[in-house]
Amino acid sequence: MRFVLASQSPARLAVLRAAGVEPVVRVSGVDEDALAASLTDPAPEELVTALATAKAEAIANDEIANDEDDDAVIVGCDSMLLTADGEVHGKPGTVEVARERWKKMAGTTGTLLTGHAVLRMHGGKVVARAAGHEATLVRFGRPTDEELEAYLATGEPLHVAGAFTLDGQGGWFVDGIDGDPSSVIGISLPLTRKLLRQVDVAVSDLW
Amino acid sequence: MRFVLASQSPARLAVLRAAGVEPVVRVSGVDEDALAASLTDPAPEELVTALATAKAEAIANDEIANDEDDDAVIVGCDSMLLTADGEVHGKPGTVEVARERWKKMAGTTGTLLTGHAVLRMHGGKVVARAAGHEATLVRFGRPTDEELEAYLATGEPLHVAGAFTLDGQGGWFVDGIDGDPSSVIGISLPLTRKLLRQVDVAVSDLW
Numbered sequence: 001m002r003f004v005l006a007s008q009s010p011a012r013l014a015v016l017r018a019a020g021v022e023p024v025v026r027v028s029g030v031d032e033d034a035l036a037a038s039l040t041d042p043a044p045e046e047l048v049t050a051l052a053t054a055k056a057e058a059i060a061n062d063e064i065a066n067d068e069d070d071d072a073v074i075v076g077c078d079s080m081l082l083t084a085d086g087e088v089h090g091k092p093g094t095v096e097v098a099r100e101r102w103k104k105m106a107g108t109t110g111t112l113l114t115g116h117a118v119l120r121m122h123g124g125k126v127v128a129r130a131a132g133h134e135a136t137l138v139r140f141g142r143p144t145d146e147e148l149e150a151y152l153a154t155g156e157p158l159h160v161a162g163a164f165t166l167d168g169q170g171g172w173f174v175d176g177i178d179g180d181p182s183s184v185i186g187i188s189l190p191l192t193r194k195l196l197r198q199v200d201v202a203v204s205d206l207w
Numbered sequence: 208m209r210f211v212l213a214s215q216s217p218a219r220l221a222v223l224r225a226a227g228v229e230p231v232v233r234v235s236g237v238d239e240d241a242l243a244a245s246l247t248d249p250a251p252e253e254l255v256t257a258l259a260t261a262k263a264e265a266i267a268n269d270e271i272a273n274d275e276d277d278d279a280v281i282v283g284c285d286s287m288l289l290t291a292d293g294e295v296h297g298k299p300g301t302v303e304v305a306r307e308r309w310k311k312m313a314g315t316t317g318t319l320l321t322g323h324a325v326l327r328m329h330g331g332k333v334v335a336r337a338a339g340h341e342a343t344l345v346r347f348g349r350p351t352d353e354e355l356e357a358y359l360a361t362g363e364p365l366h367v368a369g370a371f372t373l374d375g376q377g378g379w380f381v382d383g384i385d386g387d388p389s390s391v392i393g394i395s396l397p398l399t400r401k402l403l404r405q406v407d408v409a410v411s412d413l414w
Contacts, residue, residue, distance in 0.1 A: 015378070018374055018375050018376075018378075019375060019376050019378050019379060020361065020375075020376040136383070141397055141400075144409065146409055146411060147409060147410065147411045150411030150414060151411070154227065154414070166388060167225055167374075168225050168226060168227075169225075169226050169227040169414070171222070171225075171226050171389050171396040171397075172226060172396045172397065172399075172400045172410050173397075173400075174387070174396075174397065175387065175397045176343070176385070176386045176387045176397070177384065177385075177386075177387075177388060178383070178384075178385045179383045179384075180381070180382065180383045180384075181373060181384060181388035181391075182373075182378050184388075189378040189379045189381075190348055190378075190379065190380070190381065190382045190383070192379075193348075193379045193380075202351065202353055202354060203354065203379050204353060204354045204357030204358070207357060207361070207376070
């Protein structure tokens, strides 16, 4: 059975590989802004789950077109950081935005929301679906000005949801979490395992 | 400045590399059982800190002998799992012991204790010392019998403190943690950063 990861995130790929799964990476062309705009005042956890589902469904449509006899699971993911001031943040994109976010969030607690959708494909059709989300508290440390500038200069925080990583250089500046660390990196292993079981797949069958 | 990791753990090395530090790995010949036996009824957190300190000091003695002009920090680490029944566990070593531990700890909460010692070396001498520990709650999932046997067959749990990993295949079977995930993998980035600051080193100087 193929494990198809509907995400271009190298962090998600690394989590899965370290956990014994070698995914096929497929990147969907979902217009995230348009999808978000189409939902009426969604809760943040609804939004990440809807985006994860849209990404997985987009790949499922391709899979059906490309390989009718396939036996696969497709996993879609989306992550956002809900900060203490109630705002929802994706990737900062620029040094200036990342610096501003860190100035606000240093020493505070945020919630990293991760949505996942699992589609089981068989004989060219989606035969089972499961979706859910994880919410993990993140306690941010207080980098010094020197450390923050050095961190921004690495470029790492610009391209990740919430302007930090747990498994990279950002890990020095996260004092702790309450929840599943793999959900913060981008793909929750225990949630994925639970969703796989809902579509009758044991994770050990993917090793 | 050199960062010397007094540990042969590939997981610790991987955490540090991902966090921007390329350590020199040096393995101490500390007799852990003899050291543990020499302490009078130590609390588990005292034991991991004492073992971490002994490992770093053993390397410091070598460093002094080998390179008198060196400028370096040496970091020693030790980890143990304190299970819900009050027992302290290191590496299980065999499939049988690992299976027995998982049968007991599935669905329970344990505490992963990690001790660190940092020695700053300059001109062939230890010029500053800092040590401390982290305690992180780990909520174990419930692998099915099929999943547990598949996990044991990978060999991974035999060689790690507490018979599980967070950053490998064990991650499927940890529902969550409360604390620092890097401390569970084996080297706490926020604690190491704090100890480095106590010996006047900024972590960004090591990148």
